[in-house]
Amino acid sequence: MYGLVNRALQEFICTHHGEASWAAIRITAGVELEFFVRMESYPDDITYRLVGAACESLCIEPATLLRNFGRHWVLFTGQEGYGSLLDGAGSSLQEILTNLDDLHVRVGLMYPALKPPSFSCSDVREDGLTLHYFSERPGLAPMVMGLIEGLGERFGKTVTIRHSCDRNAGADHDSFDIRIA
Ligand code: HEM
Structure with a gap:
């Protein structure tokens, strides 16, 4: 998936659990990249590994983490300059x-x-x-x-x-x- 998604995940974890948690999750997931380029496409496997490692490390069920991340995504895209796309899609x-x-x-x-x-x-x-x-x-x-x-x-x-x-x-x-x- 595009780096935009992984960046949103990073921001979501860092906001709620701190940067140190994110660093540990990245290591557990075996992801060496320290940051993601928004417009670069990465293998889906990276995102799934990060989600899996986050659930393990934070003792959260995948369904709970993904649900909270979905809510965050609407806020994140709104703040990252895609608010007008959301506005244009419906009132x-x-x-x-x-x-x-x-x-x-x-x-x-x-x-x-x-x-x-x-x-x-x-x-x-x-x-x-x-x-x-x-x-x-x-x-x-x-x-x-x-x-x-x-x-x-x-x-x-x-x-x-x-x-x-x-x-x-x-x-x-x-x-x-x-x-x-
Ligand atoms: C302006 C806001 C949005 C942007 C910029 C955006 C962008 C993206 C991007 C970049 C991906 C990754 C797909 C890939 O890299 O191949 C994605 C996936 C996804 N988007 Fe959106 N999206 C937006 C709003 C929404 C909304 C409102 C929904 C509501 C249901 C949604 C549902 C999803 C889902 C479920 C995925 C996961 C991929 C999948 O199911 O296969 N998106 N989106």
Whole structure:
């Protein structure tokens, strides 16, 4: 994944657990790079190893860490100059969730080697919708739940999420029933 993601992970760990924790996690993960270049694409394995080492070292379940990281990602991208992309993708939570593929198409103009996930929505209502998530990468559904919560915070909404189809349980993709209040 692009260095932007690894940098966000680094910032997330450093903010909540300190720089020394990050340095230890990097060593446990066997990652020699001291920093990541935002626009350089790195093997996904590096990100997965960092997440695995962080969970081990901080005694956090992967699903919890990924969910919190997903919430952080919305803040991070907003602060790193991508806030206008988020703003342009929709003026309500329903709208932005419907436009996630378009958002990543725009991101892909800056990051040409992007391998984005894909999303679609069904049962869109005033008080919620079902979000379908497709990715070639395994295990990131909890991050999507955090992303939805982060977007909810951005719009001042409370979201309740049910992971209604789970790829880990044999479904062909993940889906989330989202209630918005
Ligand atoms: C302006 C804001 C955003 C930017 C700049 C951005 C950028 C990126 C980048 C660079 C990656 C790594 C993919 C790669 O390197 O091949 C990524 C992955 C991802 N993005 Fe976004 N993104 C944004 C917003 C969102 C939002 C709002 C969601 C909400 C669901 C989202 C969902 C994901 C997920 C789940 C992945 C993990 C990769 C996968 O599932 O295969 N992104 N994004």
